[in-house]
Structure formats: C-alpha cells, structure tokens
Amino acid sequence: MTLPHPTPTSETPPGAGTTRVVELPPRRVPRWRRLLRRVTAALRAVWWRHRLAAFGAGSRLEAPERIYGGAGIAIGRGVHVWRGARLETHRPEDDLVRLRIEDGCVIHPHAHITAAASVRIDAGALLASHVYITDHDHDAGDEDDPPVSNRRLVVAPTRIGAGAWLGERVMVLKGVTIGAHSVIGAGSVVTRDVPAGVVAAGVPARVIRTLRPDADEGRIAA
C-alpha cells in the first residue's frame, strides 16, 4: 500500500522547491506530563546546584548526561540541555569557570561541549542536535610524544554570540567567535570568526548572506 505524503488536508501544500515561512502552533504537552517533568527537573536541579559552579532557576539538564569537571561549569537561568549531552571542563585544579552557558539557551540532544580555556555560550543561543564546540586541540607536534599520552592541549577561547543558531552537527573549533544572532548551516565546520547577523555554512564555514545589513560586523553582544 502506498501512503499519501503528506496526508491530504483541506489545503494542498505547495510543491517541492517552494520555500516559505510557516508558523508552528504552540506545543501542547499534557498536564500530567508537564507536572512530572517539573518534579523531575526540580529534583535534578538540587543535584546540579551541588555539582556545578552554578545552575540557574528554571534550568533543565536531561538524563542521560555525561558531566566531567562540573565545578568549572556554570549554567544560567531557563537553560534547557536535552538528553545525551557531554559537557566537560579540564584543569579543574585552578577553580575557574571554563564553560558558561548563559540564560535561555536551548541545546538539543547529544551535544558535546568541551572547555580547557574558556567556552562561553551567550544568552538565547539555539544549538541543534550533535553540535560539537571546543576551545582546544591536542598537541600533536612531537611524534615521539603523541597526543594519546602527552596530556598537552593547545587552547584558545571560543564564544557563541547571543541568539545565534547552530544547525545540526555543526562543529565550532578552538579560538572561534560567532557573532550575535548569526546562523551556522547544518554540518558546517567553523574554523574562523563569524561576524554578527550573518548566515555562514560549509566546510570550512563561509558567510553566505547577511541577515541584517546594518549588522555590527565582528562584534558580539556583551
């Protein structure tokens, strides 16, 4: 049997190749589920407040998760980190916050974010599934002392600007700053700074268009 796709309704969707903007209806979650979610989140928040440098009101960090160096991780208010996240900070001995996720960020499943110097994700950023963000590489410069055993990292701070949107499987490498409200296309590898208010895509990511012609290039919100 061949199922019609998409299922016909009174309105026939436009044909392939037609791009337009549609508005999603508010998400409907049954009351019992909202309640269960709230109770679970509140219980887990007690734990995270104890384990992390900060865990703001109304934030959720879904199980299963893998947290390493929690004392170096600060999460703001109203942040939602979906299941399967791997959040890591290295060099916990110097007692610094190295990974900061500011208010209102949403991080979809299976993100891997790792900080040895500083990774900062500014308020309201949206990270799609399987993003990878780092501020370091292994030191692979000496073949007699390879990365598998040398425990040396090459570091440079990485920052994702406020309101930025990173598509599925984006990788942001060390030392990169992505400007506020910029969009990074699915599957891109970002190796250099991206200005504010643009769309960038590809491997390596390049600016493909400007969202706001008046964008303050290179700057990110404080």
Ligand SMILES: CC(C)(COP(=O)(O)OP(=O)(O)OC[C@H]1O[C@@H](n2cnc3c(N)ncnc32)[C@H](O)[C@@H]1OP(=O)(O)O)[C@@H](O)C(=O)NCCC(=O)NCCS
């Ligand atoms: C980046 C993106 C938003 C751009 O959308 P758009 O402005 O409609 O761009 P277009 O489709 O007009 O593409 C413009 C050009 O960029 C290229 N391009 C678009 N997205 C790309 C990507 N992810 N990687 C590489 N190149 C890309 C196109 O091939 C096209 O190149 P051309 O001019 O040589 O033909 C979109 O392509 C994308 O990647 N969305 C992410 C979806 C996603 O991950 N969703 C997760 C939900 S949270």
